[in-house]
Amino acid sequence: MRTLLSFCYLFILISFISCGENSQKKGEDHTAESEQKTTKTIPSQNTKVILFYGNSLTAGMGLDPNEAFPALIQEKMDTLGLQYKVINAGLSGETSASGKNRISWVLKQKVDVFVLELGANDGLRGIPLAETKKNLQDIIDIVKTENPDTVIILAGMQIPPNMGPEYTSEFKNIFPKLASQNNLILIPFLLENVAGIPELNQPDGIHPTAEGQRIIAQNIWPVIHEAISH
Known part of the structure; x- marks a missing residue:
């Protein structure tokens, strides 16, 4: 299974990076619009805000926005009668650097829970690990x-091992290290039980299907619930 997964990742890597770069360009053209929509979402005084800040995985690329996992978390909140407004601030093609550049826009409102989902595009493009780590740390700060x-x-x-085992291992370790250093709650692997499973991913082999998004929502719900229970 690991060999098959690595092969699938290798096959789609070049096309995905190209897609990500095109999405990034398109995303930059529409950043102002995205930011405007985000800052216009003003919850009522008694409603708390959960903001998902990420790339195409968060945005739900290729799907209806209501099928992306942030929307599914909102459904869970509503079902349980919890007074939380979930905001999807995902942007396709986003890297840690571009995420750092637009972070101030999404913080123009009070945010109670901030979910940071960035770095995947950095790893697939072979961006130096120190740069990715610094950008993520800057966003946290x-x-x-x-x-x-x-x-x-x-x-x-x-990420797949295409950049070499050392890079791949160090990339994976960025996230638990940052979580530990900053006393953050960690989702160990966002795509657990979804990555590499063809029927749970769109034809590009990277972006989850609607069913894949449902599994992600199920995986992260306990983490979200822990965060709002403190």
Whole structure:
């Protein structure tokens, strides 16, 4: 299974990076629109905010926005009668650097729980690990400075071994190290039980199907529930 997964990743890597770069360009053209929509979402006084900040995995690329896992978390909140507004601030093609550049826009409102899901595009493009780690740390620092009471959840990510075993291993370790150093709640691997399973991913082999998104939501719900229970 690991050999098959590595082969699938290798096969789609080049096309995905190209897609990501095109999505990034398109995303940059629409960043202002995305930011405007985010900042216009003003919850009622008694409603708390959970903000998912990530790339195409969070945005639900290729799916209806209501099928992306942030929307599914909102459904769970509503079913349980919990007064939380979930905001999907995912942007296709986002890297840790571009995420750092737009973070101030999404923090124009009070955020109670901030879920950081970035880094996958960095790893697939072979961006130096120190740069990725620094960008993620800077985002964490900005959130803490702007909203000291915000609970931060860091979504762990893994990449195929195409960049070599050392890079792959160190990339995976960035997330638990940052979580430990900053006292964050960690989602060990966002795509657990989804990555590498053809029927749970779209034809590109990277982006989850609607069913894959449901599994992600099920995986991360206990982490979200822990965060809002403190």
